[in-house]
Every structure is written in structure tokens, then in C-alpha cells.
Amino acid sequence: MEPTENPEIVPQRAENPAFLTKTQFTDFILPQEILAGIxxxxxxxxxxxxxxxxxxxxxxxxxAGQAQTGTGKTAAFLVPLMAKLLTANEPKSDLPSALITAPTRELAQQIYEDAKVIGRYTNLRMTLVVGGMDYQKQAQMLRQGTDIVICTPGRIIDYLKQGIFKTENIKVLVIDEADRLFDLGFTKDMRFILRRLPHYEKRLSMLFSATLSYRVLALTYDFMNLPDFIAMTPEEVTVKNIEQSLFHVSTKEKLPLLLGLLEKEDWSRILIFANTKAGVEWLAAKLQGNGLPTEGITGDLPQLKRLKLMQQFKDGKLKILVATDVASRGIHVEDISHVINYDLPQDPENYPHRIGRTARAGKSGKAISMACENYVFHLEAIEAMLGDKIPVVWPQEDWFKEDKAGPVRVDSFRPKRGSQDRSPRREPRRESRREPRREPNSEQKSRSKSISTSSQKIIFSTEPGGIFGLAPSREPEPVHNGPEAAANEPESSPTKKKRRHRRRRKKAAAPDNQQPQQSS
Structure with a gap:
């Protein structure tokens, strides 16, 4: 079914969200500036x-909190962070007072936008430091002074090593989605940053993760001051209000079934997951070829284009977004009606992260998964983590629709140089023109002598500084005059060597009994 024709979808919270508690923000002792922003x-x-x-x-x-996406954990650490900075009885400093780290640029961007909303009426300065953006501009903002730095590990370490980012005034530390930081290989980077912060007794530390794994617990033990653990089970967070379904299909049937579901379901905005960059590009091209407003987002997409696509998706101008797990981090849109796992996640922990993109803010949503022969082996681990079986739905024959896009080309397999529509043009092969070799004159022969080796040719010169000042100098050899000196001088001419070699061969080939004739 076609999406609702509404170019601008304004996200609305449910009237009575079931996941909210009776506790109100006004029950806490918070500065009025923060309460106004909330x-x-x-x-x-x-x-x-x-x-x-x-x-x-x-x-x-x-x-140290265990919380999935869509549970409001961003406000859970922004509110006390800002309250601590506003109530600190210390003189104003240009050095950063709070550091928030996130695994991806999109998530850091979302935290930055939420911080600007909640801290709108405060005088706190906030700086976003992520890769893919203007390097010098971000460095200049850090030099001018800021209060809160929201970053990804790679870029902030660059500024830390150059002395642009200083950590001696950090009073609050936040690590968001710690499990994803480890999954993406930022373990050493995080420990590099944490070792250069003030001691954990001199700062407030907050950590949030979808799972409290051994690596996460080890980090809390090393760099946190006996944290209070707040754990929420995945069943309470993700499965509730999400209608899940599973289709067992072959790889060739996945696209026709997806086209049929997009025509059959009543959807407003869809997020589709694939496991590889090439899969995202191929599926996005296929859906575009079938007349569906689709774009793909991957981890190596240019940052400006990624931000533009994300904004279009949030504004409702883009209806279908195909993404990988890495690129999906930071997608915080409250009115995604459907999440489709075109490929089952290889890591079972990614499943709740994926389907948690729908049914946000107390709304309901649908999560549809396709199990093909390539990824069905990961289903058992996913269901074991959920503690329940995903309901299986067997599609009818009329649910499969014909693919009208035809063959598509994926940019991942094209050469990066040249145009995207054609391969780089090869220049015709030309014969090289070689100049005739010039023989050195007698004066040059006397001044320099070359020694050839297997790898290079070393030229020695009797002139100070060598030939053109490049060759190493060598002491001149003594000049021998007279017949005795000429007899003692070794033969260096190749022609003389050949003649001597021939004489030796003839003498060895002559019969033993044959004597040379004596001249009379």
C-alpha cells in the first residue's frame, strides 16, 4: 500500500504512553533553565x-545502566550532566567540563541535537567533534572554549594528541552504547581517552549499554567509582508493543516478497536492514527501480550526504531507508511504522537494536524478518536471547510481486576513479622514443669508474663531491708508467678477457702427446 501523502510528518508522542512512570521531572531539584527546556x-x-x-x-x-534504544536514556544523562555544570560553584573556564562519547557520527549528532533542545535556556556551550566534518573548524571551536564536548573516539583522540582538546577540567563523563563501541573496535581508543581524564573520584561517570557484557563490566571496574547498576531486561524494552513476524524464504524470493509486503502493508515510514554495504546499495537500487522512494545509507557514505539523508528521513521527505547496522546507530525517529530485516543479523545483539527503531515513544510498530538459506543459522541465537520464538508467517502466492527494475549495478564493485557511469578511459599505448646512447669521452672515463651490482650501479669519481655533487668521492689510483707497470696491471678490457679464455680452452683441448713445433 502506498504511504500516506504527507510531505512533513511531525512526530507526536502517544497520549498515554504505557512505558512512562508516575515520576515527573518537576519532582527533581533541577535548575529552572533545564526545566524550561524539558x-x-x-x-x-x-x-x-x-x-x-x-x-x-x-x-x-x-x-551504569542497561537500556536499549528508544527508552529515553539520552535525557537520562543530559539532565543530570547539565544540572551538575550549572550548580558547580567554580569560576567560568574555557576548558571542556563534560565529555560524551558515542560509537557513530549519527548517534553523536542526535545527542548534540537533543542537548541543544534541553539546554536551550542555559548558557552552556556545546561542540560536536566527529569525523567527516571540517577538521580546522572543529579545532577552532575547541580553542575558543566550550563546556560540553560530544564526540566519537577517533576524532577526539587526534585533537587530544595535538593538545587542542584538554581534559584536566572534565567533571562529567558519559559513555553511550558502550557495547557498540567495543564491537566497532574502539576498546583501546576508549582506554586511551579514559587514562587521560581526571581520576574517577573527581568526576561523575555515567555509562549506558544495551548489554552489560564482561568487557563493559571490566570498563566500569577500571574507570568508574563503584557505580550503581540499573538493568532493564530486553523483553521489557524492545518486544513490548512490537508485532514481530518471520518469513522462511529463499534468497531469490526475498525481493519479490518484500515488494509484495510493501504493497500489502499499511506503512508510513520503513527502515530496512541489510548486512553488507553491497547489499544495501543493491536493494536500494532495486526498490528505486520499482518506483519506491528509497535511499541507502552505509558506514563509508560521505558525512554531509549521510546527514542530508537522515534529515530527509526524519522530515518525512524520504519514506524508505535501507541501512547497515553501523549506519543505523543514531537513527532516532519516533514514527517508524515498520522495521524489516531483509538479512537476519549475524550478531544476535543487533536484533533488539534493529527492531527497537519502531514502537518508540509508546507507539506500536511491526518488525518483519526474512530467514534465507544464508542467514537462517543465526535465528537460533536470536530467539535464545529473546527467550521466545518469533512467530512464523507463511506467505501466500499472491504476496510475491514481480521485480520490474531489471539488472542493477552496485557502486561497491565499480572503480572509484573516473565517472560512475563508465570505467576510466585508457590511454593508447605509445612507443617510447629512445635517444641514442652516448659514449663517454676519454676525459670522463678517466674521472669516474662504475661498479655494477645486482641491485644498483655505484659511480665513483675522483672529483671532490662526485659527479654533479651526488656520487661518493674516491681516492685516485696511482698511474703506472713503463712496461713493468703495464704487465702488472690487471686486464680490465672484456675483449682481452675473452681472448685469454679462448687460449686456455685451446690449450686444454690439445692432445697430451702433441708438442708445439719448434721454430728452426
């Missing part, structure tokens, strides 16, 4: 993670 954002009651985290953090105690 009220303007439309927040009145706290989510479970907010109701548990905010009062602990306001007391100055560290927090």
Missing part, C-alpha cells in the same frame, strides 16, 4: 531508565 521538548513524565538514573546521578554517584 517542558518545551514536551517531556513531563519520566521513562523507567530516567526515573532510576536521574536521582542517583544528581547525588553525585556513578551510574
Amino acid at each position: 517542558q518545551e521538548a514536551g517531556f513531563t513524565h519520566c521513562t523507567p531508565i530516567q526515573a532510576e538514573t536521574i536521582p542517583i546521578a544528581l547525588q553525585g554517584r556513578d551510574v
